[in-house]
Amino acid sequence: MSELASxxxxxxxxxxxxxxxxxxxxxxxxxxxxxxxxxxxxxTLQLNVADGTVTSVTWEGHGCAISQSSASLLAQLFDGLPxxxxxxxxxxxxxxxxxxxxxxxxxxLLGDAAVLSGAxxxxxxxxxxMLAWVAAEDALSKLPDAPRRGA
Numbered sequence: 326m327s328e329l330a331s332x333x334x335x336x337x338x339x340x341x342x343x344x345x346x347x348x349x350x351x352x353x354x355x356x357x358x359x360x361x362x363x364x365x366x367x368x369t370l371q372l373n374v375a376d377g378t379v380t381s382v383t384w385e386g387h388g389c390a391i392s393q394s395s396a397s398l399l400a401q402l403f404d405g406l407p408x409x410x411x412x413x414x415x416x417x418x419x420x421x422x423x424x425x426x427x428x429x430x431x432x433x434l435l436g437d438a439a440v441l442s443g444a445x446x447x448x449x450x451x452x453x454x455m456l457a458w459v460a461a462e463d464a465l466s467k468l469p470d471a472p473r474r475g476a
Contacts, residue, residue, distance in 0.1 A: 337440060341390035346382045346400025353383065357463035361452045366392040370460035372403075374468060379403050379411070384457065391441070391450050396457035398438040403461070408468065415462050422451050 353371035366388025430439035
């Protein structure tokens, strides 16, 4: 394994062991529960927003290291961002994950979440990595005054 791949693997495992944003809160701005029936990964993700800015992303769930680290990386990335900047990041992550490793991740948009690009080469792992991002997209759509796609 290359030194870079080893570093990426360690970052993923670190987020799975010590996740950012773990633990639900009362009265979030929006919430989504998602399940990956293929492997049993499950997540409840909450967006907490004030004045159009994400104040925190909180979540609880269980599953493989990929799904758990993906949720942690998302929570770390989204914290403090304007709500308007979430959808482009979700879209960029989805494009990366659907590419089967042929699309270089946009590190400016994805930050450390770009390390999950290696999972895109394994079809069974794509849904694991996407679970938190699908939950975030769903929660985003539930925010009061949420912009609607195609509107």
